[in-house]
Amino acid sequence: MKLSLGPLLYFWERDVVQSFYQSISKSPVDIVYLGEAVCSKRRNLKLDDWLIIADMLDAAGKEVVLTSLALFEAESELGLLKRICGNGRYPVEANDMAAVSLLEDQSPFIVGPHINTYNPSTLALLSESGARRWVMPVELGGETLKQLQQARPDNIETEVFVYGRLPLAFSARCYTARAQNLPKDHCQFCCASYPDGLLLKTRDARSFLTLNGIQTQSASIYNLIYQVPELVSLGVDVLRISPQSEGTLETIDAFYHAMHSEVNGNRKPIEDWQIVDYEFCNGYWYGQEGMLWKRTDEYKNLESALNR
Amino acid sequence: MAITPVGMKRITPELVCPAGSLPALKSAVENGADCVYIGFRDGTNARNFPGLNFSTDEARQAVDYAHDANAKLFLALNTYPKPDQWQAGVRAIDLAAQLKVDALIVADPGLMRYASQNYPELRLHLSVQGSATNHLALDYYKRHFNIQRAVLPRVLSLSQVRRVALEAPVEIEVFGFGSLCIMVEGRCALSSYVTGKSPNASGVCSPAEAVRWEKQGDHLCSRLNGVLIDEFSEHEQAGYPTLCKGRYRVNDSVYYALEEPTSLNVLEILPELMQIGVSAIKVEGRQRSPAYVAGVTRTLRSAIDACINNPEEYQVQPSWMRDLDKVAEGQCHTLGAYHRPWQ
Incomplete structure (x- = not known):
């Protein structure tokens, strides 16, 4: 089983991005997805800049994948997509059928979480079109994964989103700009002020969603660390961690240990993983509402160990 | 390959109206719908509400009624079946083919494949739930399943719709009225x-x-x-x-951090939509009453006819807006993403 770092979904300063990936090059992730999946206006890094980071990570022994947008609205965005798909060096993650259409029979690709792969027939179709890995859509759970694993073609790997704020929706409207009373066309790149997105609360002060430009995410962090043994037994090939501005390296280490302690039969406790201040969710895994956090016995033990 | 003429040529769009019951279907047809879309009474379509939609027998009556009145009947089969829902999806396609519906509105690529392999004569429309906002995505569906039309998600500006329609290998259908989904349909969890x-x-x-x-x-x-x-x-x-x-x-x-309660209403941009050459204008609301269907169909029929007969003189009648606002979500309307500043 491998560990991947999903695409950076937020808008960070150029030098922050560069030093972030420098640190990732020394981490135990196997696969790194690079590039912009959310908003085409975010151009702190151009394709050539991403390719420089890609080469650096490649030299450090990482498998690099270039990601692509989940929503295409303008012709210029399709132009950039063509350049990404024709990069000639790194495989591409397709998050829209536009990318699948371009990559089909041209080069092996990865089906991202925003393409709706809900059944074996769709999975077979994408595999025949040249997909060598697929990422399960986030709203699907363990039981569906089990059924899809039993029916998947031989030559396709399965990746599961296991940690991060859930990417739940995309719109034409930029909600971060709306929160500042700015139109999208004059957004002043205000999403740069929110390195982990902008928190939306209910009127009774419950953290609910995260606004990230045209993307809406969960406020809680989806966390399947206690499901790692189950993911292993289901034959999942890759676990995906979604970058956050803080704690990503620690998260990577925690998952790395969770994966490898299983192999050794000696489960390293996760107590030293100092992230229990986050609100977590895992309901989707159980086929229930995604916002639900079902506390496993292990998590309850951890809570009592920390006297919480 | 049949390519619909688009671009500068003005064509008459079909008015596609919703029906969640036989009385609503009759309201739509009697008030001037060219096509009516319905769904089966199960989880195979995106308006799976209690007490709504059609049994097999009612669907048969719906097809007969529509065809007798010279209208078309579309069947919406636009959810994404998980493995344990797959058989229900397949059964719905078999049934739609037997009933000789005029088109199947589908979102799931797996189901599209089943339909195109088993019923090549069955006309396929890509549902708005298929999330296709560009001609490259449409190329894929055309290439693999020979889809004939696509319903565009409500996220494109008018100029972007024009661009897609120009390059698309299939007919384009757009939303004209109804509750507004502000997220890309098919990509909202x-x-x-x-x-x-x-x-x-x-x-x-x-x-x-x-x-x-x-x-x-x-x-x-x-x-x-x-x-x-x-x-x-x-x-x-x-x-x-x-x-x-x-x-x-x-x-x-x-x-309202995401959107106000409001309805989409395209009356103001009807001439532009026709000039773009969209093949169909769709009304949302299979969950709404026969009275809603009657009123909205009647108003949009009048507006489209006025626009066809005299596009240069076309003006939105205040009574049309009043009638539509009465049944609109939040009793008000917006051009949504068609109008760039909304975004």
């Missing part, structure tokens, strides 16, 4: 995040079974599976808690 049920997997958004109304002092609170969607004072009209149309707190402000 907000409802399952809160309730466990989404349009993709269950054919519902913000399902009624998860709604609770609560009186708190002189305020009325609407909750969806416990999550506070909105709070209304005595002077405010309380709307259904669709979760993207609630009031929330961001930074220090409470406002």
